[in-house]
Amino acid sequence: MHITIIGASNGVGYQSVLQALKKGYRVTALSSRLDTLPDDENLIKITGSATNPDDVERAILNTDAVLITIGTKQKKNSTLFSDMAKAVVKAAERVNYISPVIFISGFGVGEGYRYASIFIKLVISLFLKDQYRDKKLMEDIFEQSYLQWVMLQPGILSDAPLTSNYKVYSSFEKRMKVGKISRMDVADFMLKEASAPRYLKKRVIVTY
Template sequence: MNITVIGASAGIGLLAVEKALESGHDVIALSRNTDALPDHPRLKKINGSSTSKETLLKATQHTDAIVITIGTKQKKGTTLFSDTANALVGISGHLRADIPILWVSGFGVGNSKPFLNFFMKMVICLFLRDQYEDKTRMEKIMEESKLKWEFIRPGILTDGPESDYEVITSLFKSMKVGKISRKDVAGLLIKEAEQPTMLFHYPVPVSRK
């Protein structure tokens, strides 16, 4: 199948590209700079911004699934996530109606905020507040669209190996959301791209360790 990865040059995005290629898929990788991506006969690289409708149209032609792993180092006033959501909704008429859009959000976004533990609450408050507020706006834009979305909400990301993890799909008191490796999140994204089972949900991958 054809999988588009938006935000493909580092972190979860790069790992998702590698996982998709290992699984035999064709990949369209969109990033502002694709130099870090490997050369591969089944990989098409596109340099550009996720907030550009023109670039998104180019990256999503003939695709069967869209994986979004965009991130930013801008801590204050970012609108990257909501701008990307608006651009995606803006081209929705050109997308196949059945394409799943699998977006890495974060635990603490939207209705999961009250379920944060004290440590994660402090980290987000001190360093990531504006990013998480914009991710909340992004989720709302997508929720109100006709697109088939799924928001993966990991906790604290690590560079550890793949692990034994479970996926929580509901919020409950005293739920424990700790560390999860980027490799695990990338694997979940490609698994859901191949066979979406949690559309219109907010899966939280949690390591069993």
């Protein structure tokens, strides 16, 4: 299997690269900096931007799935997520990309805010309001595209170890308890979904 990981140098993207290589997958990694990634005969490194359609096109060509795990430390006035979505859709249209595109948003974006805990709502309102507004634009762009997308809304990401023991919801439920979740477990889910898609064109919440 050959997968593309956009935003591969840190966090979930980095963990996805390591887990994919361990599975024997061929991986194309797109990131603005690649020095954190290992050297491996199955790893193709492309230095570029997730918001540049030309770079994205090079990265996704002839692959079996795309994982998008980008993030930013910029709290105010960032358009990274919506700009990325526009670039991915444009690049995909150029090459008629029909394989799964699995992207990370955030729990509490859009309708999910009603189901978030008081703590998550507080974090969003105090620190992430602009980011979440842009993530909603990103979600809308993918939802309105022809792509075979999967929208992943994890809770607060942590550096806890891999458990592979998490719950998956494809709709909002009052009984959900969404808190912290390991980046390694999010990567685990994304790779499983890439190899055997179950949630195409659905919102997915992954939690313990």
